[in-house]
Amino acid sequence: MKSFRKLLCIYIIVIFTGIIHAGSADADTVQMTYESLQSQQTVLGTVWMQTSAEYRASVYQVFNFAKSRFIEEKSKNYEKKLAVIVDIDETVLDNISTQAEYIKEGKNFSPKAWDEWRKAEKAAAMPGAVDFVNFIYENGGEVFYITNRKEAERKNTLDNLLKEKFKADNKHLIMKTGESSKESRRNQIEVDYHVAAYLGDDINDFIDAGATAEERRRKVDELSKEFGKKYFIIPNPVYGSFEAAINSDYYKTDYRGRTQMRENSLKGWKE
Numbered sequence: 044m045k046s047f048r049k050l051l052c053i054y055i056i057v058i059f060t061g062i063i064h065a066g067s068a069d070a071d072t073v074q075m076t077y078e079s080l081q082s083q084q085t086v087l088g089t090v091w092m093q094t095s096a097e098y099r100a101s102v103y104q105v106f107n108f109a110k111s112r113f114i115e116e117k118s119k120n121y122e123k124k125l126a127v128i129v130d131i132d133e134t135v136l137d138n139i140s141t142q143a144e145y146i147k148e149g150k151n152f153s154p155k156a157w158d159e160w161r162k163a164e165k166a167a168a169m170p171g172a173v174d175f176v177n178f179i180y181e182n183g184g185e186v187f188y189i190t191n192r193k194e195a196e197r198k199n200t201l202d203n204l205l206k207e208k209f210k211a212d213n214k215h216l217i218m219k220t221g222e223s224s225k226e227s228r229r230n231q232i233e234v235d236y237h238v239a240a241y242l243g244d245d246i247n248d249f250i251d252a253g254a255t256a257e258e259r260r261r262k263v264d265e266l267s268k269e270f271g272k273k274y275f276i277i278p279n280p281v282y283g284s285f286e287a288a289i290n291s292d293y294y295k296t297d298y299r300g301r302t303q304m305r306e307n308s309l310k311g312w313k314e
């Protein structure tokens with residue numbers, strides 16, 4: 044609470060405008076709404092994903108490990124056909140320029156902004172992703188895309204994948220039709236296929252991790268040996284289910300409340 048007040052002193056918050064007016068108060072302060080502040084808090088993560096060598100290296104690392112694992116699994120001669128399950132957003136398609144737009148506009152994710160984006164079909168392939176999908180097919184496997192994009196987004200999604208040269212078709216594209224959980228959709232594929240690897244940027248791409256941050260970490264600890272072996276996770280510090288897991292009322296509150304919840308979830312060493 045104390046540190047939150049300190050944060051407010053540093054970032055002078057004024058409700059009149061959604062845009063930063065650098066130097067409008069004085070050289071050392073900025074003015075912005077809580078909505079803008081929430082957006083601003085993703086700047087460094089977005090910069091990391093858009094510009095850093097480290098992010099690209101992390102993504103290549105994931106695809107390379109998953110390829111090796113696939114070959115190992117192939118050598119075991121399972122009776123079932125071999126498959127790999129991949130998430131789409133921030134796993135094989137890069138949408139992070141939407142976040143860059145939100146930041147520039149002092150806004151955050153909205154269904155309307157997302158609709159405009161996916162209709163544009165401009166998401167680029169993640170580094171190494173097309174090569175990975177080709178590799179799986181060249182080695183006798185199939186790739187299923189399980190996404191929480193809705194059924195209504197199917198055409199744009201498939202078109203975008205094909206534009207980026209992914210091998211994909213409607214059979215291998217599993218949209219969200221009901222619940223957000225991907226468990227039943229994974230189970231459906233596992234009936235006919237041995238799934239050699241699961242790739243995603245969110246823990247829910249692998250398991251139903253639970254609602255609280257503590258529960259999610261505990262489940263991951265229980266499955267620690269599976270990461271890098273069965274589950275392959277691409278980092279995403281900008282958005283994901285980790286965000287609301289910090290507080291059960293996260294989406295029931297406003298930008299101001301969420302800013303406070305974010306701050307309260309930090310653990311300083313002096314406390």
Ligand SMILES: [Mg+2]
Pocket residue numbers: 130131132133134243244245
């Ligand atoms: Mg994703």
